[in-house]
C-alpha cells in the first residue's frame with residue numbers, strides 16, 4: 367500500500383535569498399507561459415500536447431533566455447503541456463476554456479533540482495543553490511512535522527510557493543508499506559450526502575446542513591422581496607445577493623471538503639466513496655437545486671483536495687444504501703424511518719445517514735472484490751475498528767460501532 371501525503375512546510379530563507387528565489391519563480395513562470403503560448407494555437411483546433419515535442423521546440427531558447435538549470439526549464443515546459451492537455455480535454459467536452467496562463471509565484475522541483483533533508487532543503491536557483499531551513503511545528507504528531515520527520519516518508523517532488531511574503535515548500539511525500547502491498551489491503555471512507563446532514567462519514571462524523579439551509583432560506587426570501595420590486599436597482603441588488611451568497615456557500619463547502627479529506631487521511635483511507643451523483647435527485651427526493659448544486663460542488667472539492675493527499679474519490683451505485691442494514695445486509699423499506707434506522711431482522715439501530723455511509727463504503731468494496739476476483743481484504747473505516755466486506759467487524763468487536 368502506498369501513502370501519499372503533501373507536507374506544506376514554511377521556509378526560513380537566509381538573508382539575501384529572497385530576491386534570488388523571486389527571480390527563480392519569475393523565470394519559471396516565463397518558461398511556463400512561453401511554452402503555453404507555443405503549445406496553444408488558438409482557434410484552429412491544433413494544440414501541442416506532447417512533452418517531448420514541446421521540449422524539442424523550446425528547450426534551447428528557454429535555456430538561453432533564462433538563468434534556470436536544465437531541470438527547472440524542463441519542469442516549466444512540462445507544467446504548461448499538462449495545463450494545455452487539460453484545456454484540450456475541456457474543449458473536447460465543449461466546456462469553456464482558454465490558453466493556460468501562469469501567474470502564481472511557484473516553481474516545481476524534483477530530486478535533481480532540490481536536495482531534501484529532514485530539517486532543510488537545498489534549492490536550485492538563478493544564483494546557484496540556496497539552503498533553507500524548515501520551520502516546523504513542535505508537535506511531532508501533526509502534519510507537516512509528522513511526515514517530514516518520519517524517515518519512512520520519502521520526498522518525491524515539491525513546489526516552491528510564495529504567499530504573503532513568505533516562502534513555502536509543498537512537498538509530495540510517499541511511504542510504501544511492504545506488508546500491505548502483498549495483501550493489497552484497502553481501507554475506504556464512505557460518505558452519505560443529505561438534506562439535513564450535508565455529509566455523514568462512516569467514521570461517525572457528521573456535517574450538519576443547518577447553516578447551509580438557513581442561508582438558503584434567507585437568500586430565497588431576500589431574492590423574492592427584491593424580485594417583487596422589479597426595478598433595475600432591484601435587479602442589480604439580486605445579482606449582488608447572489609454573488610455574496612455563492613461566496614458564502616463556497617467557503618462553507620471548502621471547509622467541509624477539507625474536513626472530509628482530513629478524516630480520510632487521519633484514518634489512512636485510500637479511497638473516499640460517495641453515492642453516484644448522476645441520479646441523486648431520485649435518491650434524495652427532498653433535495654432542492656441548491657442541495658444538488660452543493661452535493662456536486664462538494665464532491666468536486668473533495669476529489670481534487672483528496673488527490674493532493676494521494677486519496678482517490680469514487681462514486682458507487684446508491685441503490686438500497688438507505689434501506690439496507692450495514693450489519694446483517696437485510697434490506698427493507700421499513701428499516702428506515704426518516705433519520706432513524708432500525709433493522710427489522712437483527713435489531714441494529716443507528717442514525718439512518720450513518721448506516722447509509724457504511725453501506726456506501728461497503729458497496730465500493732464489494733465492487734472491488736468482484737473486480738479483483740482474488741478476494742483482496744477490504745475494510746470500511748468506522749469510528750471503532752473497521753467493517754469488512756462480509757459485514758463483520760475486525761477490531762475491536764463492538765455492537766455499537
Ligand SMILES: [Zn+2]
Pocket residue numbers: 691692693694695696709710711712713714
Ligand atoms: Zn440487520
